[in-house]
Amino acid sequence: DVKVTQSxxxxxxxxxxxxxxxxxxxxxxxxxFWYRQDPGLGLRLIYFSYDVKMKEKGDIPEGYSVxxxxxxxxxxxxxxxxxxxxxxxxxxxxxxxxxxxQPQHFGDGTRLSIL
Amino acid sequence: AQSVTQPDIHITxxxxxxxxxxxxxxxxxxxxxxxxxxSPGQGLQLLLKYFSGDTLVQGIKGFEAxxxxxxxxxxxxxxxxxWSDAAEYFxxxxxxxxxxxxxxxxxxxxxxx
Numbered sequence: 001d002v003k004v005t006q007s008x009x010x011x012x013x014x015x016x017x018x019x020x021x022x023x024x025x026x027x028x029x030x031x032x033f034w035y036r037q038d039p040g041l042g043l044r045l046i047y048f049s050y051d052v053k054m055k056e057k058g059d060i061p062e063g064y065s066v067x068x069x070x071x072x073x074x075x076x077x078x079x080x081x082x083x084x085x086x087x088x089x090x091x092x093x094x095x096x097x098x099x100x101x102q103p104q105h106f107g108d109g110t111r112l113s114i115l
Numbered sequence: 116a117q118s119v120t121q122p123d124i125h126i127t128x129x130x131x132x133x134x135x136x137x138x139x140x141x142x143x144x145x146x147x148x149x150x151x152x153x154s155p156g157q158g159l160q161l162l163l164k165y166f167s168g169d170t171l172v173q174g175i176k177g178f179e180a181x182x183x184x185x186x187x188x189x190x191x192x193x194x195x196x197x198w199s200d201a202a203e204y205f206x207x208x209x210x211x212x213x214x215x216x217x218x219x220x221x222x223x224x225x226x227x228x
């Protein structure tokens with residue numbers, strides 16, 4: 001089975017801090033994704049990565065950046081955390097696909113609170 | 116632009132009753148369709164997927180879904196709901212030439228005794 005591991009289940013940070021959310025997958029997947037999930041809004045794509053050092057902006061990239069130095073690890077960075085970034089963050093991975101026909105596999109999420 | 120509509124925000128079903136969760140997508144091309152389930156405090160788990168072929172697809176946990184092109188729908192069904200099915204369900208759509216999925220806003224399923 002694919003295992004996608006997010007480093008923290010719960011995280012509390014302060015406004016203005018630089019925050020790192022880490023995600024690791026063990027199936028040699030090329031593609032990785034970061035979403036945020038908010039009540040009533042579903043999942044919204046922040047960034048995704050085709051492969052190492054390759055990234056694309058999703059629907060809501062503002063205030064975020066990402067890093068993919070190794071194939072198995074995809075990090076989401078909040079450069080200067082703000083209260084409106086309080087949310088559930090989900091990481092996913094999948095096999096390389098030019099289309100969308102490979103399923104994405106999700107981690108358990110990080111619930112981030114910015115005070 | 117791609118979009119997915121799950122018209123029901125909440126649904127309550129009695130244990131043992133049948134279930135149908137609705138999903139409609141917009142866009143003209145042949146879609147790739149997915150249903151995911153999210154239990155409280157967990158990530159999303161894939162229930163089933165449709166790419167082509169037989170329009171009735173079987174998934175895990177006794178779920179099935181039917182692709183109806185004429186209605187742009189991909190509704191999820193289960194003949195008899197168990198209390199453990201209480202969760203949030205997400206429909207997602209993708210298309211050839213696009214690398215990402217578009218998710219619906221989710222339907223929360225509550226199961227009453």
